[in-house]
Amino acid sequence: MLVLKFGGTSVGSVENMINVKNIINDGQKKVVVLSAMSGTTNALVNISEAIKTGQQDTAQTVIDQLKVHYANTINTLLTNKEINAEVTAYVASVFSGVEAQINQPFTALTYNTLVAQGELLSTFIFSRFLMQEGINASLLPALDFMRIDKTNEPDNFYINQNLNRILSENSADIYITQGFICRDAEGNIANLQRGGSDYTATIIGAVLRAEEVQIWTDIDGFHNNDPRFVENTKAISNLSFDESAELAYFGAKILHPQTVMPVSAFDIPVRLKNTMSPNAHGTLITNQVHGEGIKAIAAKDGITAIKIKSARMLLAHGFLKKVFEIFERYETSIDMITTSEIAVSLTIDNTTALNAIVNELKTFAHVEVDDYMSIVCLVGNAIVYHPDTPNLFQILQDVNVRMISYGGSNNNISLLINTSDKVETLKKLQRYVFENNQILV
Ligand code: ADP
Numbered sequence: 140m141l142v143l144k145f146g147g148t149s150v151g152s153v154e155n156m157i158n159v160k161n162i163i164n165d166g167q168k169k170v171v172v173l174s175a176m177s178g179t180t181n182a183l184v185n186i187s188e189a190i191k192t193g194q195q196d197t198a199q200t201v202i203d204q205l206k207v208h209y210a211n212t213i214n215t216l217l218t219n220k221e222i223n224a225e226v227t228a229y230v231a232s233v234f235s236g237v238e239a240q241i242n243q244p245f246t247a248l249t250y251n252t253l254v255a256q257g258e259l260l261s262t263f264i265f266s267r268f269l270m271q272e273g274i275n276a277s278l279l280p281a282l283d284f285m286r287i288d289k290t291n292e293p294d295n296f297y298i299n300q301n302l303n304r305i306l307s308e309n310s311a312d313i314y315i316t317q318g319f320i321c322r323d324a325e326g327n328i329a330n331l332q333r334g335g336s337d338y339t340a341t342i343i344g345a346v347l348r349a350e351e352v353q354i355w356t357d358i359d360g361f362h363n364n365d366p367r368f369v370e371n372t373k374a375i376s377n378l379s380f381d382e383s384a385e386l387a388y389f390g391a392k393i394l395h396p397q398t399v400m401p402v403s404a405f406d407i408p409v410r411l412k413n414t415m416s417p418n419a420h421g422t423l424i425t426n427q428v429h430g431e432g433i434k435a436i437a438a439k440d441g442i443t444a445i446k447i448k449s450a451r452m453l454l455a456h457g458f459l460k461k462v463f464e465i466f467e468r469y470e471t472s473i474d475m476i477t478t479s480e481i482a483v484s485l486t487i488d489n490t491t492a493l494n495a496i497v498n499e500l501k502t503f504a505h506v507e508v509d510d511y512m513s514i515v516c517l518v519g520n521a522i523v524y525h526p527d528t529p530n531l532f533q534i535l536q537d538v539n540v541r542m543i544s545y546g547g548s549n550n551n552i553s554l555l556i557n558t559s560d561k562v563e564t565l566k567k568l569q570r571y572v573f574e575n576n577q578i579l580v
């Protein structure tokens with residue numbers, strides 16, 4: 140079995156939906172995971188925010204814009220009258236459900252229910268389009284098998300039991316399902332966080348022990364730097380699970396941070412492909428490590444740095460334990476850490492418990508907090524030894540680097556900078572690191 144996931148742009152227009160149909164219609168049995176049409180989840184988040192803040196008119200305006208967009212899509216794509224009528228009725232029922240939330244009290248479940256609608260819409264429309272085209276497809280509701288447990292991890296046992304049962308009851312060549320959405324341990328509608336359709340695909344791929352998981356998107360694979368900010372980035376043909384996990388965790392938007400986790404244990408390859416250019420090689424992610432030296436750069440925003448200074452740290456064992464215990468108690472994970480004899484600096488991205496943490500640290504140390512920071516992460520096999528690696532330190536001449544993490548592993552070097560310096564840093568590193576010696580294997 141193959142699992143193919145198509146992202147927002149890939150199903151974001153009639154033209155692209157036709158591209159997707161052509162890609163998947165090759166006679167091979169497969170599960171196809173779809174995101175919401177591009178822009179829809181953001182619009183639903185805006186509707187949710189407007190309801191939460193009592194701006195009913197704004198919520199209605201955004202809903203009305205979505206209704207027009209969906210009516211246009213359906214009327215162009217679905218030329219079969221009966222199918223068009225069925226889908227039009229379904230879409231109308233979805234939007235009445237959304238409108239019904241406008242005057243209801245807002246809860247976390249309101250948000251989760253609203254943002255789930257995008258995938259429900261795209262999969263319904265697309266599966267009916269396949270039927271119109273005479274393709275033997277079946278729509279599997281993700282809410283009937285995709286579930287997370289109390290710790291927000293996929294409940295693999297439940298998913299396995301239910302997905303296999305549903306597959307055995309539905310015979311089709313192509314199974315369509317929703318990415319991103321799931322149920323929580325209580326059975327309420329939940330999701331795998333923004334960008335989570337990638338994760339849905341690999342969770343399904345792992346449960347079904349798929350031959351391969353393909354992530355189809357709007358670019359020809361994993362690039363060596365962030366193409367949203369840097370020109371002349373290049374697609375990398377091969378990455379290892381570890382390299383791609385590190386890059387995704389540190390901000391490479393092409394993959395949800397947890398994407399490769401479910402499949403790496405089973406050595407199921409992940410292939411990144413471009414829906415708009417299906418013949419381009421893309422990127423193959425496996426457990427094989429190719430090449431040496433810096434392979435790619437990514438950046439993660441929303442980082443807060445905490446400097447903890449204490450004269451008592453001088454020669455004191457147990458100091459770090461005391462610090463870490465506080466972060467652990469508040470379930471706040473630490474990304475980067477550097478130490479000197481009298482201070483330790485570390486970074487977090489979840490600031491929910493920041494005040495409480497700082498108050499506890501202040502009982503035995505002087506504490507400084509800096510926000511609006513970014514981590515720039517350089518990844519590649521054996522980069523800490525590679526002769527080209529020192530080139531990256533030219534960045535120290537241009538940018539104020541607050542922390543450096545070097546040697547924590549052989550394949551990652553991280554720099555902490557102000558977010559306002561991010562774009563310049565990424566551009567300059569592109570020049571210093573990749574100008575003469577591309578390692579794109
Ligand atoms: P989808 O909707 O298909 O999931 P995303 O927008 O989530 O697509 O991811 C694809 C986008 O990720 C690309 O269009 C690109 O702008 C961005 N991106 C950021 N970093 C990278 C990278 N290193 N390589 C490729 N794309 C990247």
Ligand code: ASP
Nearest residue numbers: 174180319333334335336
């Ligand atoms: N539609 C969801 C989002 O925009 C999930 C995804 O696209 O992967 O975040």
Ligand code: MG
Nearest residue numbers: 146334392393
């Ligand atoms: Mg995505």
